[in-house]
Amino acid sequence: xxxxxxxxxxxxxxxxxxxxxxxxxxxxxxxxxxxxxxxxxxxxxxxxxxxxxxxxxxxxxxxxxxxxxxxxxxxxxxxxxxxxxxxxxxxxxxxxxxxxxxxxxxxxxxxxxxxxxxxxxxxxxxxxxxxxxxxxxxxxxxxxxxxxxxxxxxxxxxxxxxxxxxxxxxxxxxxxxxxxxxxxxxxxxxxxxxxxxxxxxxxxxxxxxxxxxxxxxxxxxxxxxxxxxxxxxxxxxxxxxxxxxxxxxxxxxxxxxxxxxxxxxxxxxxxxxxxxxxxxxxxxxxxxxxxxxxxxxxxxxxxxxxxxxxxxxxxxxxxxxxxxxxxxxxxxxxxxxxxxx
Amino acid sequence: xxxxxxxxxxxxxxxxxxxxxxxxxxxxxxxxxxxxxxxxxxxxxxxxxxxxxxxxxxxxxxxxxxxxxxxxxxxxxxxxxxxxxxxxxxxxxxxxxxxxxxxxxxxxxxxxxxxxxxxxxxxxxxxxxxxxxxxxxxxxxxxxxxxxxxxxxxxxxxxxxxxxxxxxxxxxxxxxxxxxxxxxxxxxxxxxxxxxxxxxxxxxxxxxxxxxxxxxxxxxxxxxxxxxxxxxxxxxxxxxxxxxxxxxxxxxxxxxxxxxxxxxxxxxxxxxxxxxxxxxxxxxxxxxxxxxxxxxxxxxxxxxxxxxxxxxxxxxxxxxxxxxxxxxxxxxxxxxxxxxx
Numbered sequence: 227x228x229x230x231x232x233x234x235x236x237x238x239x240x241x242x243x244x245x246x247x248x249x250x251x252x253x254x255x256x257x258x259x260x261x262x263x264x265x266x267x268x269x270x271x272x273x274x275x276x277x278x279x280x281x282x283x284x285x286x287x288x289x290x291x292x293x294x295x296x297x298x299x300x301x302x303x304x305x306x307x308x309x310x311x312x313x314x315x316x317x318x319x320x321x322x323x324x325x326x327x328x329x330x331x332x333x334x335x336x337x338x339x340x341x342x343x344x345x346x347x348x349x350x351x352x353x354x355x356x357x358x359x360x361x362x363x364x365x366x367x368x369x370x371x372x373x374x375x376x377x378x379x380x381x382x383x384x385x386x387x388x389x390x391x392x393x394x395x396x397x398x399x400x401x402x403x404x405x406x407x408x409x410x411x412x413x414x415x416x417x418x419x420x421x422x423x424x425x426x427x428x429x430x431x432x433x434x435x436x437x438x439x440x441x442x443x444x445x446x447x448x449x450x451x452x453x454x455x456x457x458x459x460x461x462x463x464x465x466x467x468x469x470x471x472x473x474x475x476x477x478x479x480x481x482x483x484x485x486x487x488x489x490x491x492x493x494x495x496x497x498x499x500x501x502x503x504x505x506x507x508x509x510x511x512x513x514x515x516x517x518x519x520x521x522x523x524x525x526x527x528x529x530x531x532x533x534x535x536x537x538x539x540x541x542x543x544x545x546x547x548x549x550x551x552x553x554x555x556x557x558x559x560x561x562x563x564x565x566x567x
Numbered sequence: 568x569x570x571x572x573x574x575x576x577x578x579x580x581x582x583x584x585x586x587x588x589x590x591x592x593x594x595x596x597x598x599x600x601x602x603x604x605x606x607x608x609x610x611x612x613x614x615x616x617x618x619x620x621x622x623x624x625x626x627x628x629x630x631x632x633x634x635x636x637x638x639x640x641x642x643x644x645x646x647x648x649x650x651x652x653x654x655x656x657x658x659x660x661x662x663x664x665x666x667x668x669x670x671x672x673x674x675x676x677x678x679x680x681x682x683x684x685x686x687x688x689x690x691x692x693x694x695x696x697x698x699x700x701x702x703x704x705x706x707x708x709x710x711x712x713x714x715x716x717x718x719x720x721x722x723x724x725x726x727x728x729x730x731x732x733x734x735x736x737x738x739x740x741x742x743x744x745x746x747x748x749x750x751x752x753x754x755x756x757x758x759x760x761x762x763x764x765x766x767x768x769x770x771x772x773x774x775x776x777x778x779x780x781x782x783x784x785x786x787x788x789x790x791x792x793x794x795x796x797x798x799x800x801x802x803x804x805x806x807x808x809x810x811x812x813x814x815x816x817x818x819x820x821x822x823x824x825x826x827x828x829x830x831x832x833x834x835x836x837x838x839x840x841x842x843x844x845x846x847x848x849x850x851x852x853x854x855x856x857x858x859x860x861x862x863x864x865x866x867x868x869x870x871x872x873x874x875x876x877x878x879x880x881x882x883x884x885x886x887x888x889x890x891x892x893x894x895x896x897x898x899x900x901x902x903x904x905x906x907x908x
Contacts, residue, residue, distance in 0.1 A: 281654025284835030313622025359857035413859030494625030516700035518754030
């Protein structure tokens, strides 16, 4: 595509990290999608990413329509530098694109004994409570907390009840989905996984008002405001869609997608060893919380992804046939020699 | 109780602000509860609240067992000063007590054209996904976003599906509650509002695994870690209970309750007028999102509380008889002349 070599390596690293962590929906399976956006000239392969506004602990970054996979690590690097100097760093990003898994960016902070945060707005698919209109993306929130002897606690969650990927799995298997995931185009709740592709919408975490969907809607809104209203990106229903066959709406209020990245030095609050000893105690106590089913202990956020990465690093990343096909097609198009699989 | 006069005024202001905003559960109705904690020597009426660790944009505050109603505004004042100087300020607090409504503290930032954040851990009542043990409080998260011509967007939400107050209302009215709010002591889901007082637990936002309770559990965990593991307060099931008849557990890993307060200058990211114009456009667009029921438009987070305050400032704050009785008893005990109501 013409990406500088460093950028290409970085983008590949973000995608592969996702597959390693078992988040297939955000890994190399998306590569063809990024290329389609580049074909539409909605991704700039050689961007001039830069800080356009700053204070000692805050900044706004203009991604120059680059790959979010490259823009977000750039922004997190700024956040880390500011945190080193001022205790914390917070960067709002405009004019970007899909940034892969939020956890990749938060982990950049965790590796330096900092608490990491990453969020992004995304293609509008989620309807606010009482609405049938797609107004918000699945707008993920990620917190990364370093630990001592345990893997870090990594929270990486869509603010909708379920992410789109889970719906696609149910659709392929033609299985009904739980209530509270989607509604039909007219706003009727549905357990049909095709409701979204038939013009319906995803529901905010909580599902309906009685079950707290106003909270999921509010969290998704916070992500939208921090990522896009604060930076000057497009927000709400104007957030540019990831799929290349949908054009961004006219009358854009800002530029591209927005992200929000943050880092706080643990030793900006207390000595790292004290924090880590307590973090380990926190983890152990939660692992030993009384079980409902004796066979199922409480899971610490990030454990499943850590286990997936441990296994996948040894056994390799399982890829489905359609993704292998996409990668072969891309290799042919870009004249890249493939490994025989 | 022996609070310095400024502290008494401040604490009263926090409680009354809650009642004004229609959050009766956190207003003057709690005054008797704070006094009971003071009777038990768990609240220090005349604390030496101080910064014990800091960088230009971060700090840890020791609340010296003071009223959270006083400790949290102190900590937010530190955050605001740091934000003025460095763009943002983040303060983790240990050795505190219940801080009232989170929105009070976030609004201190909003008034200065900053984005405010406030969270706190709380009495353990919420069971993580797959557990029947009370491991977390309702651990609220609050974001306050200034707007231009509209009231600020204020998100102030428990990370459980429903807050305890809603359960108490249902219990008084002897009405069943929606699924996903509580479980019985053995972990069986329940729609009986008495399940909590019979040894059960509140459920994290989402209610069960299928509906995303692992996300509510993760958010409550993030609040617990930022408020308590980071500051040196007690966390998880050790968080000291608000009710004075329950003693804190032995073997405390930290000191008192913890909070986390933050402020970011809007103009640390973009000019305030640009941000406000876009915030207003965001609000208008969401108010006009397509409705499911033509009679019910989409609600902007914070609107109901703003409307309650507008009405209550004119009409006065409605108090139930039992709260009036509590206030009269306190007046007699502390030899305070009461207004005749």
